[in-house]
Amino acid sequence: EPIKMDGINTKKLVVNPDESANIRLMFEMYAQPTTSYGDITRHFAEQGILFNGKELIRPTLAQMLRNPVYVQADLDVYEFFKSQGTVIVNDAADFTGMNGCYLYQGRDVKPSKKNDLKDQMLVLAPHEGIVPSEIWLTCRKKLMNNMKIQSARKATHTWLAGKIKCGNCGYALMSIFNPSGRQYLRCTKRLDNKSCAGCGTIITSELEAVVYQQMVKKLDSYKTLTGRKKAAKANPKIAALQVELAHVDSEIEKLVDSLTGANNVLLSYVNVKIAELDGRKQELLARIAELTVEAISPEQVSQISGYLDTWQDVSFDDKRRVVDLMITTIAATSDSLNITWKI
Structure with a gap:
């Protein structure tokens, strides 16, 4: 909620007692070695x-468990982030086990920020944390270990993986x-908590x-349109967004x-401004990515055409690349199919 500290407007996290209890329970459950997201x-x-008025889903759960906004940050939390190479603005003496933390992604941070x-x-x-540091750190380390295990995994069952969604709820479909x-x-939503009727019977092949x-x-229809000429031209919308x-980026850097050397009041104010600018940055990056994938080149059209002509001999990974060039999402049930195209 908005607050004023020494005449400066800022914000702090405010969680009602019931929600606080549920968040603590979430962390306590995940801290158990055998407890899963599901x-x-x-x-x-x-x-x-x-x-926040919505049913808890796995991506949201993972994001909440990673977020230090809930932790009662003490010296153990300070030492943990220090060991990970995080830039810590406050002094170690300020980590008294009372306040939560904000974690910001710098402009040079690697994509694997999770x-x-x-x-x-x-x-x-400026707000008080609600999860004891021991429990929060147990969850964070468990998440990091899980990420190491999962990073080696890749789709193996279908070259549509990552694109196919349930036509009823919009969640991902899994080939089993x-x-x-x-x-x-x-x-996956039905597998998770049975709150979706499911997609019906769909055989992967x-x-x-x-x-x-x-x-x-x-692709045949695309070849007959003027899209290939358009794709070769620079997109002025992308240029404007990049500016x-x-x-x-410049404002965030400033x-x-x-x-450096700021007092707590200035820290609170700057925190809010950085969070607002970072939100806008993510919106811009998403829009640029969206417009970029729409601009398929003539060379890519030729390459895709060659792959489709010899589809039975194309490798699994190359099939996934072709799908990624052509398709944004595929919403499917046993009775319907809706493909959102990139071209």
Whole structure:
């Protein structure tokens, strides 16, 4: 909520008692070695408990468990972030086990920010934390270990992985084997907490065949349009967004520089401004990425055409690359199919 400290407007996290209890329970559950994301999301779904008015889902849960905004930051938390190469603005003596923290991503931070804390910036927040440091650190280290295990995984069951969504709820579809060895697609939300009716019976190989046919048709129609000429031209919208992005980056850098030697009041004010600018930065990056993928080049059209002509001989990874060039999402049920194209 907005507050005023020594005449300066800023913000702090305010959580009502019921929500605080649920957040603590979330961390306490995940701190147990055998507890999974699914165990926690099912528990809250069965109890009808919402977070910010929405049902708790795995990505949201993971984000909350990583966020130091909830921790009662003490010296153990300070030493943890210091060991990870995080830039810590406050002195060690300020970590008294009372306040939460804000974690900011600097402009030079690696994309793997969920797991790599190096060069990110940690600042004590004006609000009190609600999760004991021992529990928060147990969860954070468990998350980091899980990320190391999962980083080696990649899609192996279908070249549509990452694109196929449930036509009913919009959650991802997962290709799994039944006892006979045949692959079917299942809604991950239904698998998670049964709050979706599911996508019906979809055999993975049959959907792949239909999508392949649609890809061939789409590319044939694309070749006859003026899209190829348009794609070769620079997009003025992208240029304008890149100019604004450079300005936002510059403003963030100035604010970060101003934190050196700042008092707590100035820290609180700058924290809010950096958070606002970082939000705008993420919006700009997402829009630039969206516009960039729309601009498929003539060379890519030729390459895709060659792949589609020899589809049976194309490697699994190359099939995924072709799908990524052509398709944004595929919403499917046993009765419907809706493909959102990039071209």
